Amino acid sequence: MAGTVIRIVIDADRCQGHARCAVRAPELFDVDDDQGKSFALTENVPPELSDAAADAVETCPERAISLHEE
Numbered sequence: 001m002a003g004t005v006i007r008i009v010i011d012a013d014r015c016q017g018h019a020r021c022a023v024r025a026p027e028l029f030d031v032d033d034d035q036g037k038s039f040a041l042t043e044n045v046p047p048e049l050s051d052a053a054a055d056a057v058e059t060c061p062e063r064a065i066s067l068h069e070e
């Protein structure tokens with residue numbers, strides 16, 4: 001929908017830091033090696049990366065990533 005913003009939320013309690021998200025969508029995710037947790041490189045997903053964001057959600061075995069449309 002035009003004007004819709006997709007925001008990435010990562011549940012740090014679930015995240016195990018194995019970086020599948022960062023491999024699948026390196027433009028959107030990275031892993032903090034010290035904390036062993038993933039973080040989003042951008043809070044709001046650019047439209048051209050919405051498929052990559054959805055792909056990362058699917059690839060996370062811990063179900064730690066969610067996307068929120070606002």
Ligand code: SF4
Pocket residue numbers: 010014015016017018019020021022031037038059060061062063064065
């Ligand atoms: S794939 Fe999921 S559990 Fe693994 S680092 Fe990414 S967000 Fe964390």
